[in-house]
Amino acid sequence: MRKPSTPARRLHIDWTRCHGRGLCSELLPHLLGRDDWGYPVARDGSREPAVPPTALSDARTAVRLCPRLALSLITDVNQGSGGRKAGTS
């Protein structure tokens, strides 16, 4: 039997591309705020915020419309690893 839920997605920001234009925070206000310079800030404080199913459609729009092509949706392979204290390899 197939599981009804899709795999959890997280929003990845390529900070080297992002110029803080602010489109993503307007499309995803519950996920992203803006910092002092206009760059997106994950409201949950994580490196790659989890995208709830209800926001998935808006997240896809944000990925498509980001003028700097700085956003991508990544599949959450190991749940809960989006924390900010994740170690480097």
Added chain:
Amino acid sequence: MTTSRRNRSPEPPTTQRLFAAEGSGLVEHQQRFGPLPESAGAALVPLLDQSGLTGRGGAGFPAGRKVASVTGRKAVVIGNGAEGEPLSHKDAELLSRAPHLVLDGLKVTAAAVSADKVVMYVPSRAVPTITTALSERRSAKVDRHPVTVVAAPEGFVAGEESAVVRRVEGGPALPRDRTVPASISGVRGHSTLVNNVETLAHIALIARYGSRWFRSVGDPSEPGTMLVTLTGGQTMGSVLEVPTGTPLTDLVGHLGVTDPRALRAVLLGGYHGSWIPSGMLTGARLSRAGLAHLDASPGAGIIHALPVGECGLARTADVLGYLAGESARQCGPCLNGLPLLARLFDDLAYRRVDDHLIDEVRRMIDLIDGRGSCRHPDGTARIARSALDAFASDITHHRHGRCEAAMTSMDATGLPPQHISGTR
């Protein structure tokens, strides 16, 4: 007994391992350590797993798991000797004194992952040593793979894994955005293994003497020896090889500090590390387990002593100013946030302190943490946060226009120290 030993390999070194040879040449290297077993690459992953070796570049990731993560064809193996951290000299010392151990480790690792390309990435001042060592090895037909030498530019982030990959591809030594690890997609999309040069040198010894030998010293949860760079205090910049788990009080003893009261704090792990107040050194040991209660880790073995006469807030402000200047200037939060945090810390160190300033410092630390393509902002947040904890009493003094360090270093008259002006 002596006769029967004559043709056998010399005894394995005990605790002074990496610098055990009498010289840096291939002859001295082979005399001291004997030949590298021909089959060494074949069972490297289980051997490293059993040895418990962790990466010595700072992150401390298990070396066996890292090698095992490289599964792609035409893999690239890189020995990383770019030591961007100003307080660390251990990789430079290792490259000059034991280049053949590092190159042996590179050889074994390259064999283990059937590498297609093998690279040594070292600062330009280390290039002649490595080139000489490689030509000795060519003449003696030691290596199976040709080794390319790539010069690492100066810069704090030049040794960061993705910066290494980019430089080896011919680009600038700057971090890049990643969604997959280098072991999956690194140099030009190939599976890439980047190992610190000290890690490679330990691998060369484990390949010879086995995992049990490796585990015979050090903290059982993270065994072996590690190189440390000691700075501050009486001696400047000495590199030692010590067993993991060595008490920190012993280590500062090597700096000529016999009375812990002569110390204000110790910076562990360098500019991305943590300040440990001198009162908390007792009981702390140089391993993850031995430092967990202090929320610190051994990092790349940097131990920097701050004497009582120096102000930790002023020292941290200097470090943060340096780190802001070392931003790759690619990511907005780092480019904007680090200079601002450095300025706020300058205020903390040199101007009268109030609640608003402290709140603003904390807000800025949280704002930069985790918001870059590499860990430069995270490391910067770490040292800043640890300074607020370790130097909490100094902050209280600065609130009142006094500085503990200046009072200690002068004659305890309580006169306002020179570095607090309140009017700047």
